Structures are given as C-alpha cells and as structure tokens.
Amino acid sequence: MIFSSIFFIFVFLPIVLILYYIVPFAGKNLVLLIASLIFYAWGEPVYVILMLLSIGINFVSGMELESHINAGNMAKAKSACIVTAVINFLILGFYKYYGFVIANLNAVLPFDIPYKELALPIGISFYTFQTMSYVIDVYRGKVKAQHDLVAFGAYVSMFPQLIAGPIVRYSDVERQLRKRTISWERFGEGSVWFLQGLGKKVLIANNIGSIYESVAALGVPQMSALTAWIGCFAYTMQIYFDFGGYSDMAVGLGKMLGFDFVRNFDYPYISKSITEFWRRWHISLSSWFKEYVYIPLGGNRGGTIKAIRNLMVVWVLTGLWHGAAWNFIFWGLYYGIILCVEKYVLGEVLERLPNAARHVYTMLLVMFGWVLFFSPSMGGALSYIGAMFGIGGKGLVDMTGFYYLKSSLMLGIIAAVGSGPFLHRKCSELLWREERYMQAAGVVMYAGIFLICTAYLVNDTYNPFLYFRF
Known part of the structure; x- marks a missing residue:
C-alpha cells in the first residue's frame, strides 16, 4: 500500500483516522499499532512476522538494559547493547546483503556457492535504524526503556514513516507516545503537508520520472550528450520530488495523529557546497550516522587523518x-572524498567564489552522483557519464535530444523552481494570511491540487516511491 493510491487516500486513511479520533487516548496507540501492521502486511504479509520479531527483541532488550543500568552493572548493560546491535544488523545484513556477498564470492572462487535471491523486506533499513537508536539511547541513559509493548510497537511500525522515513529516533517521540496534542488545527496543518507531498509525487515526480525512464530505455549508444543530460536532470528532479514528497506526506500524517517528525529535506538543491547539500538532503539519515557512527568513532577529534578515516567509514x-x-x-x-576535499582543501577557495558559481559546482557534482546512484553497475555509470560528454553515444546533439528538450522544458522549469523555497513559501503564506479572501484562495488552491492528483491516480498504474527499495 502506498500513500499516493486511491485505496489509501479514500479507504484506509479515513477509516484509521475515524477510529483513531473516536477512541480515548489510552487506546490510540493500539489503533495506531494495528493500523500500521495492516498497512505493512498489505504488501508484505510474510515479513510482518520479521517486524514483530524485531519489535519483541528490542523491547525486551531495552528493559534488560535498564535493569542492568539500575543495578549499576554497566559491563552487562554494554554486552546486552552489543548483542542486540549484532542481532539487528545480522537480520538486516541477511536480507539485504546475503545475495551480494555470495555473488561476489562466486566471482572469485573456483566453484559456485548456490543461493537464492531474497526479497528485501520493505522499509527494513528504516525501522532497523529506529530500533537501534532506541537501544543505544537506553544504554546511554538518554531515554528510559519503554515498558508498554503496544506503545513501543506503535513507534517501530508507525505507518506514516515506516516505509521510507524519515528515520524517527525514539528520543524524538518518547514523550509523544505518552501524551500528544490532537486537534483540528494540527489536522489541518497535517493535511497541508500531505497535499504538498502528494502534489510533489503525483504531479512532478511521476511525470518527470517518465522522461528519465524513456531516456534510460534508449541505452547509452543511442544517446547524444543533450539526451543524456536531460535524462540525468530528470532523475535529479524525480528523486527529490519523489522522496521529498513522501517525507512531506509522512510529516503531514504524523501531525494528523499528533506526532511531530523531523523534517527530512530543507531545499537541498539550493546548496552552495556538497557539505551544505548533505545538511539539507535526507537529514534524518545524516544525523543518525553522525550521532551513532561518526561521533563514537571519534569525529574530528584526534587529528586530520583520523577525521578523514571516520568520514570515509561513514560514507x-x-x-x-x-x-x-x-x-x-x-x-x-564519491561523496566521502568530495566532503574531505571540501573540508581540508577547497573550503576557503569555495567561500571566495560567487554564489552562482558555487551553486553550479554543487549541482554538477550532485548530478554526477545521481548517475552513480541510478546506474545498474559502475561500468554503466561510466558509460552514461561518457555519453554526457559525447563519448560512446550519438555525439553532442540529435533530434531525440531536441524532442525531449522541447516536450519537457516547461515541466523541467516547474521542477527546478519548485525545488527551491520560493513557491512553497508563497503557497503557505496564502493559508496563514489574516485576510479571509487570501485564506480562501489558499484552500481553493490545495483543493485543486487534491482534485488534479486524484484524477491522475484514477488513471495511473502502480508507481511506488523510489526509496521503498532501500
């Protein structure tokens, strides 16, 4: 089940919200847990058992950690924390990396190890990192262990952000699991966030994504440099509006249910360095690695060599x-090296460049990075980058490239402008202006977005979010 589907919007979500709002507060976490398990089991009926296992292991571990800490036995607490971390990573590693490891071993061994490709449980990377943050924070004494299995299960399986984030650390919602504000005002605010995300996904990401798919289907030998750049630009916009749209919808659904999730994107494409880009892109993942990997490794303490080592490990x-x-x-x-170079070599040089030059520098590197990301192999990535410079393809320009440029120019301009803060701020201002006619205009605008998205979805095929596969 995906957020941008007719069934979710008109059946699942209304039923869940009605039940959630009519039950007393003591029952809201139970409604949320049951709804979340149904949501997950809708597409992953077998792997819901894996999620329940993860909930149970980490719930028991949290209480065990707390008992050791209260008894003053930090050695046992540390051992329990390490064991739980190993179990979590073994589960994640088995489903996500088992096939990759065996395939690479088969490439170098004189014999083949038979194996079966395993379907990746949707969202396992996200909820594993959430449970890990809980266990580590209990060990650190940052949060108290949760003794209510329903509340903990609701935290791990919470459907608004279960499939593709943001990664919600337990410390961010600990109090909200016990007490949260649920009101029509917050429901309205959440609806605005949800509709913004829905528009990003359905109206922009899906449409510009079809351009990238058409270009990719040509194959590198049939691409001119112009066509390759258009395809790369289309993917650059698709992944932002797709993932950013999902994150906006997650934040909106959270507000409808009384939760405040961290914002996952802060207009990353306006960045003037790669360092700034990663402060604005997938913020919850970057902060997770900083908090639980980079700083424990020593961060930037201990000299330049160790700091570079720690950065490269993280990346x-x-x-x-x-x-x-x-x-x-x-x-x-690729990003680890660029970040090290910016930090220790280019820092002052970049600061002296005009803002426009810094922005062009950043976006070029980001686009090359997306080629590595969307290519099926390193060879494919290098071939595609070669085509972007007229190597191995159909030269610099061709009629196919001009066709894509002409047919997608307006959508590309809308996407480029929409990836910055200007349009979002202007649209948001309409709803919060004191003048009633301006508020009415805002309501009409968002209602229009909803109706247009619905019209698209009625005739659309299944189009999952890109980050579902992670």
Missing part, C-alpha cells in the same frame, strides 16, 4: 545502507 556505510551493489558503495566513496 561507505551510507552507500551500503542504500543498497547491496558496488555502485552504491562507490557513490558513498
């Missing part, structure tokens, strides 16, 4: 988190 892991393939590993290394 290799970031690449692996996104997928079990070499292109993702090299994608992580």
Whole structure:
C-alpha cells in the first residue's frame, strides 16, 4: 500500500483516522499499532512476522538494559547493547546483503556457492535504524526503556514513516507516545503537508520520472550528450520530488495523529557546497550516522587523518545502507572524498567564489552522483557519464535530444523552481494570511491540487516511491 493510491487516500486513511479520533487516548496507540501492521502486511504479509520479531527483541532488550543500568552493572548493560546491535544488523545484513556477498564470492572462487535471491523486506533499513537508536539511547541513559509493548510497537511500525522515513529516533517521540496534542488545527496543518507531498509525487515526480525512464530505455549508444543530460536532470528532479514528497506526506500524517517528525529535506538543491547539500538532503539519515557512527568513532577529534578515516567509514556505510551493489558503495566513496576535499582543501577557495558559481559546482557534482546512484553497475555509470560528454553515444546533439528538450522544458522549469523555497513559501503564506479572501484562495488552491492528483491516480498504474527499495 502506498500513500499516493486511491485505496489509501479514500479507504484506509479515513477509516484509521475515524477510529483513531473516536477512541480515548489510552487506546490510540493500539489503533495506531494495528493500523500500521495492516498497512505493512498489505504488501508484505510474510515479513510482518520479521517486524514483530524485531519489535519483541528490542523491547525486551531495552528493559534488560535498564535493569542492568539500575543495578549499576554497566559491563552487562554494554554486552546486552552489543548483542542486540549484532542481532539487528545480522537480520538486516541477511536480507539485504546475503545475495551480494555470495555473488561476489562466486566471482572469485573456483566453484559456485548456490543461493537464492531474497526479497528485501520493505522499509527494513528504516525501522532497523529506529530500533537501534532506541537501544543505544537506553544504554546511554538518554531515554528510559519503554515498558508498554503496544506503545513501543506503535513507534517501530508507525505507518506514516515506516516505509521510507524519515528515520524517527525514539528520543524524538518518547514523550509523544505518552501524551500528544490532537486537534483540528494540527489536522489541518497535517493535511497541508500531505497535499504538498502528494502534489510533489503525483504531479512532478511521476511525470518527470517518465522522461528519465524513456531516456534510460534508449541505452547509452543511442544517446547524444543533450539526451543524456536531460535524462540525468530528470532523475535529479524525480528523486527529490519523489522522496521529498513522501517525507512531506509522512510529516503531514504524523501531525494528523499528533506526532511531530523531523523534517527530512530543507531545499537541498539550493546548496552552495556538497557539505551544505548533505545538511539539507535526507537529514534524518545524516544525523543518525553522525550521532551513532561518526561521533563514537571519534569525529574530528584526534587529528586530520583520523577525521578523514571516520568520514570515509561513514560514507561507505551510507552507500551500503542504500543498497547491496558496488555502485552504491562507490557513490558513498564519491561523496566521502568530495566532503574531505571540501573540508581540508577547497573550503576557503569555495567561500571566495560567487554564489552562482558555487551553486553550479554543487549541482554538477550532485548530478554526477545521481548517475552513480541510478546506474545498474559502475561500468554503466561510466558509460552514461561518457555519453554526457559525447563519448560512446550519438555525439553532442540529435533530434531525440531536441524532442525531449522541447516536450519537457516547461515541466523541467516547474521542477527546478519548485525545488527551491520560493513557491512553497508563497503557497503557505496564502493559508496563514489574516485576510479571509487570501485564506480562501489558499484552500481553493490545495483543493485543486487534491482534485488534479486524484484524477491522475484514477488513471495511473502502480508507481511506488523510489526509496521503498532501500
């Protein structure tokens, strides 16, 4: 089940919200837990058992950790924390990296190890990181262990952000699981966030994504440089509006249910350096790795060499988190190297450049990074980048490239402008202006977005979010 589907919008969500609002507060977490398990089991009926296992293991571990800490036995608490971390990562590693490891071993061994490709449980990377943040924070004494299994289960399985984030740390919602504000005002605010995300996904991401898919289907030998750049630009916009749209919908659904989730995107395409880009893109993942990997490794303490080592470890892991393939590993290394260069070599040089030049520099590197990300292999990525410079394809320009440029120009301009803060701020201002006629205009505008999206969805085929596969 996906947020941008007729069934979710007109059947599942209304039923859940009605039940959620009519039951007393003591029963809201139970309604949320049951709804979330149904939501997950709708597409993953077998793997819901895996999620329940994860909930149970980490719930028991949290209480065990707390009992050891209260008894003053930090050695046992540390051991329990490590054991739980290993179990969590073994589960994630088995389903996500088992096939990748065996395939690479078969490539170098003189014999083949037989194996069966396993379907990746949807959202496992996200909810594993959430349970890990809980266990580690209990060990650190940052939060108290949750003794209510229903509340903990609702936290892990919470359907608004279960499938593709943001990664919600337990410390962010600990109080809200016990007490949260549920009102029509917050419901209205959440509806605005949801409709913004729905519009990003249905009206922009899906449409510009079809351009990328058409270009990719040509194959590198049939691409001119112009066509390759258009395809890369289309994917650059698609992944932002797709993932950003999902995150907006998640934030909106959370507000409808009384939760405040962290914002996952802050207009990353207006960045003037790669360092700034990663402060604005997938914020919850970046902050998770900083809090639970980079700082424990020593951060930037201990000198430049150790700081570079720690950064590279984080970015290799970031690449692996996104997928079990070499292109993702090299994608992580690519950003790790750039961040190190910016931090220790280019920092002052970049600061002296005009803002426009810094922005062009950033977007070019980001687009090359997306080629590594969307290519099925490193060879495919290098071939595609070659085509972007007229190597191995059909030269610099051709009629196909001009066709895509002409047919997609307006959508590309809308996407480029929409990826910045201007349109969002202007649309939001309409609803919060004191003048009633301006508020009415805002309501009409968002109602129009809803109706247009609905019309698209009625005739659309199944179109999942890109980050479902991570």
